[in-house]
Amino acid sequence: MILGVLGGMGPLAGAQFCARLTLLTPAARDQDHIPFLLWSDPSVPDRTAARLGTGPDPLPALLRGLRGLEAAGARAIVIPCNTAHGWFDAMQAACPLPILHIVDAAAVDLARQGVRPGRIGLLATEGTLAMRLYQERLQAAGWEVLVPPPGVMTGCVTPAIEAVKAGRPEASTARLAEAAAGLVAAGATAVVLGCTEIPLGLPEGAARAAVGVPVVDTIDALARAAIGWARPAV
Amino acid sequence: MILGVLGGMGPLAGAQFCARLTLLTPAARDQDHIPFLLWSDPSVPDRTAARLGTGPDPLPALLRGLRGLEAAGARAIVIPCNTAHGWFDAMQAACPLPILHIVDAAAVDLARQGVRPGRIGLLATEGTLAMRLYQERLQAAGWEVLVPPPGVMTGCVTPAIEAVKAGRPEASTARLAEAAAGLVAAGATAVVLGCTEIPLGLPEGAARAAVGVPVVDTIDALARAAIGWARPAV
Incomplete structure (x- = not known):
């Protein structure tokens, strides 16, 4: 198989x-x-x-x-x-x-980590946000999806994804940590790394742990x- | 292409x-x-x-x-x-x-790192050593290949490779560092990580730098x- x-x-x-x-x-x-x-x-x-x-x-x-x-x-x-x-x-x-x-896999991982349906944060590309991929697939199950404000997308998330695609994942860590912190401050009880470049920029370790709520790595x-x-x- | x-x-x-x-x-x-x-x-x-x-x-x-x-x-x-x-x-x-x-690639990388033909050390599987893969392909160009003694193979190198194959690369680092140090003590002017599991157990960073001579990562x-x-x- x-x-x-x-x-x-x-x-x-x-x-x-x-x-x-x-x-x-x-x-x-x-x-x-x-x-x-x-x-x-x-x-x-x-x-x-x-x-x-x-x-x-x-x-x-x-x-x-x-x-x-x-x-x-x-x-x-x-x-x-x-x-x-x-x-x-x-x-x-x-x-x-x-x-x-992949969104179904993320939902299973939220449950695996003990996150109950409610308000979660999403870090993803502009394309994923525009298509409402997570919102449409998760809202029926009771999830509310918070996304970064436009200034955080253009100032942090999008350039961080581009840095990973250019082979410089370490250059994206601070920006992703800032964007994740904003979602937690807005009430997210978990943060989904909903772009597969993002786990490379926010790898397991101190920066990811500092998010302070369960993190769903969509690669994992x-x-x-x-x-x-x-x-x-x- | x-x-x-x-x-x-x-x-x-x-x-x-x-x-x-x-x-x-x-x-x-x-x-x-x-x-x-x-x-x-x-x-x-x-x-x-x-x-x-x-x-x-x-x-x-x-x-x-x-x-x-x-x-x-x-x-x-x-x-x-x-x-x-x-x-x-x-x-x-x-x-x-x-x-x-891969052995030709390793030879190119020795030259890229400024290592001149002479005595180099090889960390590899028992199979690679038994087949003399490096010795036969490199000796005509003036390389002398040092390998670990049998006790170091059975006590360090082979279990380290097995740990990587079992998904525990961090469990192999100390053993690989010890085996590499033995090759340097025996006169190796460079160490070739001649098994693609070995770079995972001796990743770039402190342990690899401590080898003290140029290291050829055969994955790279x-x-x-x-x-x-x-x-x-x-």
């Missing part, structure tokens, strides 16, 4: 997903791990630009990757890019394999969902 | 290769990065066991991965596992794509070779 990973969005997030999938899988030796294929196509047009109307549609490139993974033997798909889930329905309609939704959440698919008994 | 990465040996080393490939590529945004496919098949039989005569031949699984990468569109191959290079000639004979050899060396293939002008 090979897992297909549609990555490259960005490429560091895709690689980190593979590392976390490996580290979170109970295993004593190579042969205990989950077989997977990572399709890392960084040429997929920028998802936020497409949503905001300033760039080309990424769907053809996304479907090309899904077809490649299916042809190579994958039996389920994960996509370690939150914003790409704005095209989830079109991808799932075109792909016969199950695609594990998606890795746990994939392990649940591949190893239902674990 | 898609790069094919034959990984899974171990899976954490393959994921780390993808992360380092990304971080070492000059890029400002996703679309500047190198497209690649990672075939992570952790079921490839253990390479050291095969070489020592205690396990099955990994070649059929290696060739299956190469065929899968070629079918999916790869145009060159890298294999982030030193020991698997014991089957390099058979793989290259069966695969029409160029395979970038292979990533630089791949970037040279994909971006010859860089």
